[in-house]
Amino acid sequence: MKLRLLLFFLTFTPVLLPAQSSPQTGKPFVVEYYYKAKWGHADEFLQLFKKNHYPLLKKQVESGRMLKVSVDQPRYHTTEDGRWDYRVTIVFKDSWAANEPVDEDALKKQLWPDQAAYMKEEQRRFEILDAHWDLPIKSVELDAK
Secondary structure (H helix, E strand, O other): OOHHHHHHHHHHOOOOOOOOOOOOOOOEEEEEEEEOOOOOOOHHHHHEEEEHHHHHHHHHHHHEEEEEEEEOOOOOOOOHHHHOOEEEEEEEOOOOHOOOOHHHHHHHHHHHHHHHHHHHHHHHHOEEEEEEEEEEEOOOOOOOO
């Protein structure tokens, strides 16, 4: 009886969820992607990134989905727990473009006809990583009231 009452209550009681804000269109949306390679493999990672991932990002800039792609590396070293080797910053057209589904497989097949070699090199690129994280960036307007 208690189970039936609970099921009835759960079925016919509206669920209140916090409202989600709609994506902001028209405003660039920035995401930073951090890569920490195993010691001694940062150059190999960059070589594979430039060969097998950067062309894919450039195609998306050409399509208008992304506005800009840039790569930075630290000038000096930090502590090991805060170390990263490369930061890839992608400026998307807007938050909707950043989250819309994209048929990357079709682009990959167009860019790299030898899919076996491509997949092997991409696997290697991730084998030599110690860590990878993505960080969406929100600008703070300091002069706004």
